[in-house]
Amino acid sequence: MSFLKEITQKQYRLKSFVCIAVLIASYISFNVTYLVVSSIYRHAFIKNADNVSDAISQQIFNSMLQLMERGWNRNELKTFLDSIKGVRTQFPYNVEIFRGEIVERDYGKIEQPDMGRNIKDAFGSGDAITYKDNSNVINIYPIKADAKCLKCHVHARVGDVLGVMKIRQDISPAINEAKKRFNLFFFMLFPIPFIMAGAIAFFLNKKIKSSTDFFHRQVSEINSIKDLTKLNNLSIIETGFKEFNETLSEVRELSKKIRSLAVDKDILEFEIKVLEKFVITSEVVRDWKEYVGYLLLEVNKVMEAYTLFSIFQVDEVFYDLEIFWRNTPTEFTKQKFESIVMRHIRDKSSKFSDLTELTTNHNIADPSSNLPELDERDIEFQTKSLILDVPQIGGVVGIGVQSKITDNPIRSLVIDGILTTLLNVVGSIKAISKYTKDLEYYATRDPLTNLYNQRVFWELLGYEIGRAKRYGYKFSILVIDLDNFKSINDSYGHAFGDKFLSEFAIKVKESLRQGDILARYGGDEFVVVLPEADEEQAFIVATRSKEHLESLYLTAPDGTYVKATVSIGLSVFPDHADNAKDLFIFADNMMYRAKSEGKSRIVVPTQKDIIDVFKAMSEKSFTVSSAIEQKKIIPYFQPIINIQTGKIECYEVFSRIQTDKGLMNASEFIDAAERLGAISKLDLVLMEKVFERIKQNGYDGYIFINLSTKSLILSEFIPGILKLTKQYDINHGKIIFEITERDTVKNISLLEKFVDNLKFNGFGFAIDDFGSGLSSFHYVKRFPIDFIKIDGDFIRSMVRSEKDMAIVKTMIVLAREFNIKTVAEYVENKDILAAVKALEIDYGQGYYVGSPLPDLITT
Incomplete structure (x- = not known):
């Protein structure tokens, strides 16, 4: 399993990470310790040098007081200072004494080194100053007058700074010696952190490996759904890591969920083989019964199924009960299972409880062989229903399978899935079939009057021209338009106008001959094709239609009676034109001429009309x-x-x-x-x-x-x-x-x-x-x-x-x-x-x- 491989890889990556992390931590801690201890040690040396410097300065100061009390002069003092420069101490030093203004006033100026800023500050403030210069520690001490000093320094007062002593100490030899000893000590301790890090890494890796190896063994042994119970053993593992324990606990819970949801491989293959048969095509919509029979045979390649059945309602139309048998059943089996199927259907929905006049059709998928005598104990039924209010579709489908098949709950669940798909397929086929028929009907019909629409009129007119040319006869068309229909719409509303048009269409149809073609061309304009009718016959039909239509009265919403007159134009093939467009243009022009001449009349083209129309057409072409x-x-x-x-x-x-x-x-x-x-x-x-x-x-x-x-x-x-x-x-x-x-x-x-x-x-x-x-x-x-x-x-x-x-x-x-x-x-x-x-x-x-x-x- 790929995820086990990934876990193993992560295990080794974790081991490496632990080792590297411990080593890095040891290295960092060692260096930090070294730097801290070294810094502390160095600071102690400097502190010790300060203490030595204080002692030296105090000793020199006391010696100078004794010398001065005995009356020593400057040269004797210089000889004393030169003598102490050679003294060997832990920190070699030299001493310089600077004479202040008070002493110079009493004993005169002498040649001495440049004082520098720190010496001058000590003279001015009377405070000692200590600072570091490379490897030297420099201490500057002011020499202040006390009562004894006033005997010789008559111009001084107690506390005045008579001079400044500068002591320079070189601490580098001592620090270097101490550093050698310090480094030797630390290098002796150097292996200890790494030995401890290795021990910790070994311990952690052992814990991780034992836990992951156990997990790997448990998962590798899972080859079927029932083997998932082995993952329950994960609860006995104590890894020593809180996070890893929580992860194993989650894996254990996941195994429980998988057991409740998973389907074995053979069941999945079974479902796929059945469901892949459900593909809707235009042929399926047309020959859906043959398709369902084919599906039943395909299902039998996977499991033993005797029958499928379905019943559907689309809008207000109830479809017959269709029972599909795998092979030819006996009459007893048919009668027995009709009642069983109807019981299942009525149990599914109250919509199907009153179907007393329902016709049952038996369809046989493979009539080449017979089914054995079956009773209710031999077949287990599973059904599925779908009831929708919008769009109004309802249906029940079912399958009859060998009883023992339903003992397997997973296989039963798959059958339920098949029924769901079958329900959608058959329901879609029924709805598409009905809406397709409606669409095809209304693609040719005017939805208000149910007459042919303009598109069909042109197709039929073209067909009639071809037929008239082949058989050498004349035919006519009428263009009929309601006069003042706009005022009816404006006065009484579109609803009443639509009702008037519907009644008008009925009246026109009643006045025509059998075989005449009536279409609504648009709005309040209607067209009629009169096959095998010359000008005289067409005029007779037009007159009859006009009289019939003008007898139409409807009661308006306000109680008044409403009627309408008509204007009719006429043209004859091939007298007035030899193609559909021009023929219609002639009749339409005549209709408009009837309106312009006062309405409520019929106009037949004269020779002058023919010349005028052709002239207008010629002008338009130009x-x-x-x-x-x-x-x-x-x-x-x-x-x-x-x-x-x-x-x-x-x-x-x-x-x-x-x-x-x-x-x-x-x-x-x-x-x-x-x-x-x-x-x-x-x-x-x-x-x-x-x-x-x-x-x-x-x-x-x-x-x-x-x-x-x-x-x-x-x-x-x-x-x-x-x-x-x-x-x-x-x-x-x-x-x-x-x-x-x-x-x-x-x-x-x-x-x-x-x-x-x-x-x-x-x-x-x-x-x-x-x-x-x-x-x-x-x-x-x-x-x-x-x-x-x-x-x-x-x-x-x-x-x-x-x-x-x-x-x-x-x-x-x-x-x-x-x-x-x-x-x-x-x-x-x-x-x-x-x-x-x-x-x-x-x-x-x-x-x-x-x-x-x-x-x-x-x-």
């Missing part, structure tokens, strides 16, 4: 072509805020063209640019204008740029982008290219190649109007998406529709699982913003956040 060639495309920037902070972090770019009649929005000229085959050139001109503005303003946030799918087929398009980014020094990571989801369906292979090239060059990628098409999950799986912009119809409707709210939540969960940022479109009021914030969507965009403006504001 305007668009000229704007692209002259690079007069104007970028507008709509802010996108961080929902949580409220700060602007991104902008989406929209294109505008300046005309004599004012600005032309992209929706007015994109179709013309696509017809001219100039859409990719328009995109590049727009990007050049945007990049130029970014560089001028020093903007460093994200920029979202819409690209037409028509650009995907051009091999030079991406090189053109790269050339522009290099020219304007643009950070690729800050440019996010948007592709609308409904446009990607026709170009999936080209789009995949295009997106790979974008990502390879460091650009970001976003799906616009996410959820509006049929393949939302497919795009998330297939493409490296950085952002999804949730379709505004869902965002706008979710505040009043629980279904739309559930779909938006599903999109958010999906995005988070794939680490994709979310952008909410159509944030048009504070209620929508509050709802978006509550859902923790990352970014928001809409007219409540900010309108598109020509200025790029740096933040």
